[in-house]
Amino acid sequence: MPRPTSSPPHVHFFFPFFYIPCLVFLCSLSHVAESQIPDQELQALLQLRQSWHSPSSLDHWVPSNSSSHCTWPEVTCQDGSISELNLVYLNINYSIPPFICHLKNLTKLDVSNNNISGEFPTVLYDCSKLAYLDLSQNSFQGPIPSDIDRMADLQVLILTANSFSFDIPASIARLQRLRILHLNQSEYNGTYPEEIFGLSNLEELSLAYNPQLAPSQLPRNFTALKKLRFFSMPQTNLFGGIPETVSDMEALECLNLGANPLTGKIPGSIFALRNLSQLYVYETNVSGSIPQAVSATKLSVIHLSFNNLTGNIPEDFRKLENLSSLSLQYNQLSGGIPKGIGRLPALSDVRLSNNILSGTIPPDFGKLSPLTRFEASCNKLTGALPEQLCHGGMLFELDVSYNNLSGELPESLGNCSTLSVVKLNNNGFTGNVPGGLWMSRNLTALCLSVNGLSGELPEELSPNLTRIEMHNNKFSGKLPTTVSSWRNLVVFDATNTLLSGTVPTELTELPSLTTLLLSQNDLSGILPTDIVSWKSLTALNLSHNKISGPIPSKIGLLPVLTQLDLSDNQLSGLIPPEIGQLNVNRLNLSCNRLSGPIPAKLEHTAYDTSFLNNSDLCASNSFMKLNVCNSHSHRSSKTGHTLIVILTIAAAMVIVLLVLLMIRASRKNKDWYDSTPKLTSFQRLNFTESNILSGLKELNVIGSGGSGKVYHIIVNPSGDAVAVKRISNNGKSDEKLEKQFVAEVEILGNIKHLHIIKLLCCISCENSKLLVYEYMENSSLDLWLHKKKRLSPVSGVANNMILEWPKRLQIAIGAAKGLYYMHNNCSPPIIHRDVKSSNILLDSEFNAKIADFGLARMLDKPGEAASMSAVAGTLGYLAPEYAHTTRANEKIDVYSFGVVLLELTTGREANDANEDMCLADWAWHHMQDGKPISDALDEEFKDNSNIDEISNVFELGIFCTNPLPSARPTMKEVVQVLLKPSNQRHRPDVGPSPQPPPPAPVEIQRRNTNSLH
Template sequence: LATFFAIAATGASSSPDLQWLLELKAGFQADPLNATGDWIPPDRHRNGSTSSSDPCSWSGISCSDHARVTAINLTSTSLTGSISSSAIAHLDKLELLDLSNNSFSGPMPSQLPASLRSLRLNENSLTGPLPASIANATLLTELLVYSNLLSGSIPSEIGRLSTLQVLRAGDNLFSGPIPDSIAGLHSLQILGLANCELSGGIPRGIGQLVALESLMLHYNNLSGGIPPEVTQCRQLTVLGLSENRLTGPIPRGISDLAALQTLSIFNNSLSGSVPEEVGQCRQLVYLNLQGNDLTGQLPDSLAKLAALETLDLSENSISGPIPDWIGSLASLENLALSMNQLSGEIPSSIGGLARLEQLFLGSNRLSGEIPGEIGECRSLQRLDLSSNRLTGTIPASIGRLSMLTDLVLQSNSLTGSIPEEIGSCKNLAVLALYENQLNGSIPASIGSLEQLDELYLYRNKLSGNIPASIGSCSKLTLLDLSENLLDGAIPSSIGGLGALTFLHLRRNRLSGSIPAPMARCAKMRKLDLAENSLSGAIPQDLTSAMADLEMLLLYQNNLTGAVPESIASCCHNLTTINLSDNLLGGKIPPLLGSSGALQVLDLTDNGIGGNIPPSLGISSTLWRLRLGGNKIEGLIPAELGNITALSFVDLSFNRLAGAIPSILASCKNLTHIKLNGNRLQGRIPEEIGGLKQLGELDLSQNELIGEIPGSIISGCPKISTLKLAENRLSGRIPAALGILQSLQFLELQGNDLEGQIPASIGNCGLLLEVNLSRNSLQGGIPRELGKLQNLQTSLDLSFNRLNGSIPPELGMLSKLEVLNLSSNAISGTIPESLANNMISLLSLNLSSNNLSGPVPSGPVFDRMTQSSFSNNRDLCSESLSSSDPGSTTSSGSRPPHRKKHRIVLIASLVCSLVALVTLGSAIYILVFYKRDRGRIRLAASTKFYKDHRLFPMLSRQLTFSDLMQATDSLSDLNIIGSGGFGTVYKAILPSGEVLAVKKVDVAGDGDPTQDKSFLREVSTLGKIRHRHLVRLVGFCSHKGVNLLVYDYMPNGSLFDRLHGSACTEKNNAGVLDWESRHRIAVGIAEGIAYLHHDCAPRIVHRDIKSNNVLLDSRDEPHLGDFGLAKIIDSSSSSHTLSVFAGSYGYIAPEYAYTMRASEKTDIYSFGVVLMELVTGKLPVDPTFPDGVDIVSWVRLRISQKASVDDLIDPLLQKVSRTERLEMLLVLKAALMCTSSSLGDRPSMREVVDKLKQV
């Protein structure tokens, strides 16, 4: 008000604009640069100010000849506050208002003078809408409001500004569409609406803006196609439509934009090919179409773009070769073609790109060698050829690239050594050569790379010592040499790497001690030396100096001594400590965990003693605590109950005593509790029942007493493993057991439990194993056990006091492999259902009961021995084979069986029971001793085969001659299959039983060492039992002929059923429906998961394919040929590597350069089988283009957004919507399995879970 009255007092002597300028200034809150310091009212001027009262002389003000304000320019003066709308409106001669690059807030001026020509309010913090009244400033030629916080829609009235030449309103919060009225801006030369939230399509009326030179609409949500009318803007030099949702093709009329210099449409969903017409835009300097769905090949017309400096077509589906003409683009500085489907070799002409600074060709299908001519690209700074199929060596000419900063060649099939010349790349900062087949030693010249920041050489075959010169790379922050064949000691020169934050030397053959100078790496955050042969103590100074250390991984070494105290006292940022599988002793440092940052502590399988330090309770973030397999004693500290994040606790197999602290149940996130194998006493705390997330509770092998708390049953709904075996528990099994719907493993054996088995157990439908043996359970066997359709590993109720009969419902357990009801008081007859329906049963023990009547005959019981039924006085049978390991009863020889049967019948009439047994034994010995002389039996004379338990399926002995007779001397007419491991014959025994006999060739026959190795491997395979693995019944060898005997699968292979091979045995099984295919997928996955996770040692199949998936009479899948690669590999050096690499179309890409099979290569092959099941296509289908396999075909079709019907097998008829969704989910799992990155492939257990969730 004082300012207003001061202005009024001056009367007519003042400029007519002075009042409004002072009003404008009044809205300014801060003027740190004193930009308007001379804007002083006249009254202050009379009081001695040296400033003029004439506003035309004020800073930032320009006037006309008539002393009227025509321009206000206060740009970049750090002003804050608001802009007075009324003040601006009254400056009726104002032509330029520039308040840009300040910090003004509030709304834009809603009233503008009609005289205004240029409005620059950009780079402030203005809010609110763009006022529609702006259209009243009809003389506007420039409107700059970009980089503010303006919101709302762009007013359609803006189209009335017919003289507007520049409109830049990007980098705001606008929403809604671009108004069609924009077509009225006929004078517009620059239109910038980038980086807003604009939606809808690009108005076709833009084509009417014939003077338009720059169109920038990138970083919005625009959709639809690029309107062809855009190409009518013949003056366009910049077309920026990137980061939108545009679809459809690039308009072919693009050739009309002869002046175009920048074409940027990256990160949209454009389809089709790159049009040849782009080559007509001869002025193009920048062409970026990255991140679309473009297909086809690189058009030859691009060779005409002589001015082109940047060509980025990465992240599309462009195929074909890189053309030779690429080398003619002499101006090219940046070439990015990565993440496409380019194939063929890298053209040598690329050496002609003398100005090239960046070359990105990664993640394609390029093959051949890296051309040596690449060394001629002397300006090259970044080179990425990663994730291709490149072979050969790294050219020494790379050493000539003196400006190179990034060399990224990982995930190829490069061989040979790392060239010494690489040390000449003095500016190299990133060197990534991992996941290749590089061998030889690491060159000492790497020490010359003084600018090196990151060095990745992991997953190669590098050998020799780590060069001491590596300590000269003083700027190195990341060093990963893991998973090689490096040996020797870790060089002490690594201590010179003061900037090192990440050192990863895991899984090599390093020996010696951890060098003490490594302690000088004071910035270390992750230290991983695991899975080597390091010895000696962990240096105290190592951890005391590494104050920033977050992860310490030293597991699986031979380290001795105690865990350093400094780990606890100095490394306050440690989140992960894994020192498991060493030879450490001493005690756990008492202050470990006191920092509160610890998340994972794993000290399992050492010799650590002492007590568990209570300080661990301070680690509120600790979620994984593993101290199992040590000598820790004392009590479980109650302080562990303070660890709110604790999820996994394993204190098993120690010497812990006392009670389980009930406060442990305060850790509400606990999912696994393993306290087994200790000396714990007292009762199981009721409070454990409050752990809603608990999935595993293992308290077995302790001295616990009392009853099983009912709260565990009622309060732990997610529990899947409940192991309370080998304690002194009493009372009854809780009747509510059946509410545990997630229960898979129940082990309560070796206690004093009594009462009946609760019938509710039948509701635990996911149970895989039940062991209630060696208790005092009474009553009958509940028929509800028959509802446990997933029961697989075993059902053991032995050594109890059970009575009553065997419920026929047990026969419904078709997946069960071991059933033990021995040593009870069970009576009655054996139900027929057990003999006929329990098709997976491998071991049966009904001995020592009161069973009576005949033993049922059937395919299941026919392979059991007499010991399965012994000590049942009223039980009778004439068809069971002897349990004597030395017996030679042959189910393949009917006449002796009939003779024995006949004599038994006669003896039963004339002799007492004793005489009968004596006579039967005499005849048995006489007949089979004569038959056995001079022949090779299935259970051979080696110690490996005397024990029938190696081959649970083998309840009779077959001779070599039996098998030759059953296969017509291995006649070609009996061949039912062949492969890299041998030929398979159908064998029909005289009894009518059908087996499959595989003849394998093993070199070194007669060599005791080779024979022993071969027999040991076969014996191991003979013990492997899973319902989805083809069972190895036995082995026979005679004069160099080696026969493996398997169960016969009548419905042939999955390959036959999917692809119509003639080898289907005329089973007329028909086309597999989707339900069957899904069941087969789950079954195969479960079989592979068993090999990968449950066998010791783990087994890698190496040749998973649909031909090795065999189907039984119910189309249940069984995976064959598991373990054979290892058998033949260990016995023969004459086989080619292709025998073990897998089959064409199924081989994981990394095998080509690693030549090493792993679980991950199996998972890739299984992913291919999944794709076969869904699509019905062959792995390399004749309908695919050259060089395309099923994996790339599926990825391409999905990227092209093909319909589901285009992907699924056309033989699948009447597929429901639900089934289509299931197929897509299975394809999603298949894509994960076939990921080019090993780390992205799931484990087989994860795959099983995903398929079961479909």
């Protein structure tokens, strides 16, 4: 074997010396390149800020010798190079530029919660290392591109809450490295690819809240996702059943398939998922019974509410030792409450309301569990309340109303200091209320009505108590004079008890009181004359007592009183003229001993039955069903002299007012030029503030309201138009207008939806503020429906155009989607508080958009009522509980939207001056009187082929305006009903009797089966 040839010695000696300079040179080049990377990335960031027109949120993006851009809060670096950009909540209005991919090592980009519009940013294809992309909560539109699989390294893709549409492309399923995929809450109106369920690395998959997706079943291969922990597809038009093979998804921790038309039974195999901690199958049509084989011992939350579940609650629930929350409400479960459930050591939240459960509540319920909430209302439960419900000292809410419970209330309730809400009404409880319960320091609402409870009212109440409902009981004694200490009381209903004595003066000192109902008692004496603090009172009913003396004149000065009933008493003397100043929709002074003429302002057909059985009362007109006054000529003469004086004073005031207005107008024109206007944009703008300011002319005024004028302004040569609301404070601080301006900017500046008006920018200076909106060519729904002015003169649409039913339904669906988005998809939820037809604006295609958010408020938590400083809104649209309590949640918007549905179907106004009652009441009476629905509908629908569909929407409006908030649907349910094909939008069976209120449409009827007794 030959030996290898050796190299000459000089070659070995030469090689090291030859390579050393080369290595030094190459290393120096590498060092230079690395040192240039930070400079290049800094320049890319500065260029990025410039392309976004230097938003104030990025003012700190400036070069500095003292610190690196890697220290900026939005920037994360690794090995000296940018790896992450977290650009959330920065009010970015412009598109993502292609040079962002000059950041060669960028692996994560989060631009969520901004105002970025346009199509999916395909410029990001050049970011070769991008693994995490979050575009959620923006205004992206159009389809997801079919070549999105070019982003091959993506592991996280979040596109939630945009306006993406069409099909979800199959190319997403080729992103094989995806671990998290969120495509919820967009405008997809096609299909989703079943191939998604072949992404074997998926850990989270959410397609939630896409109600326009084509109906589909869960694909057979979806259970092959062995790594999937989080699976969410509520409200995605899923139908069919849940397969037994769901147990193959071994890693599953959360399963949410709610708000779908699913059918069949809940498979028992679900409970074999050892890691499952949350199960949500609410608001589906899943039926059958709850599986007996419950073996998922780690399960901590079960939410099976709003289904068609039947049968008994399984005893096997006792095996779930980690169970903390059990929600089975709104089903058709029968039988008793298993004793074993009450012994679960972690159980804190139990909700069993609206079923047909019977038997007794297990006596040791609460003894071994840290109960914080127990709800079992609207069932058929009997027996007594368990003595130890609050044994753990944590019970926050107790609701067992509308059952057949009996016996005395446990004394332990009086020692439960954590209680906030107690609802025991509509049962058969007897005996006294435990003394400590009245004084429980956290108690806010105590509902005891319709029982056999007795005893007297306490001298003191819990300082936080806002609501006492105790009507139809056997309470007796006098109203204590210490009632003045009940400072936070908002509603006091003691109708039809056995109260006696007088109405104490101290009762008039409660500043928060909105509703006082003391009718059908044994009260006597005269009424207090000095009403000090009833500034919030909206309803006062003292009828069917023995009250005597005159009607206090100061009742007529109560600023927000809308209901006054003093009938069936022994009141005497004249009706004070101040009573005529009230803007009441219900007035009853009948069956008293009143005399003299009624106030002239009350001589109206709306009050023709308000004064019956007062033999000495008279009116100037015979239609009032009263005697005609004899001293008419004397009154006319006196009135004539008074009128001359009034006219003289009024003329002088008009002259002074005109002078002041001229001075104000001259100052207004200087406002914008005496101070520097500040423009804050919320969208990409194609105009400047000078384009807006130059258009503030009387010629461009298209409307006005309580907050100021509205202008239609052409902002560029292309003819683009905007609507501008001008809010002026006349040089003074107007707190109310300031709050409305702040609310409008705070809310509309941060939310974007196809059916919510787009706030483009706001402009402010010292004495005025401008809100600039997209211009809506077809004005408001109110103008179309009620033929006032029809349309603004600049709309360009024929004034005689009729709003046909298909357009009305389109408008209803659009407005409902906007409200649904506010209630369900905003965090925190938003309530509008002034939903009405004049606040529903229409674009050129009659797409509806909710507008005017000056009264809107954010809620702390979904469904929880928030206290407002005062009632705000529009008469005819106000939910009754809001007008009485000033507490508001999403259900007040549902009520107002129900009135809008009644307007759309009847053509009537919400508060027609020619009617004795508001539209909602009129519609309810129409149904209660057994009249055909067709008689209530708009005359323009005569012989309309859609009459059944119109009738169904009318009935939905009836259901939305149910006086009981809990019986109204959610906006989610309203949208679901309106989106149903006309042949599936079943009408409810509405009976002629006035009580209970009409039931819901079939889709949501079952949730209220027992709540309206």
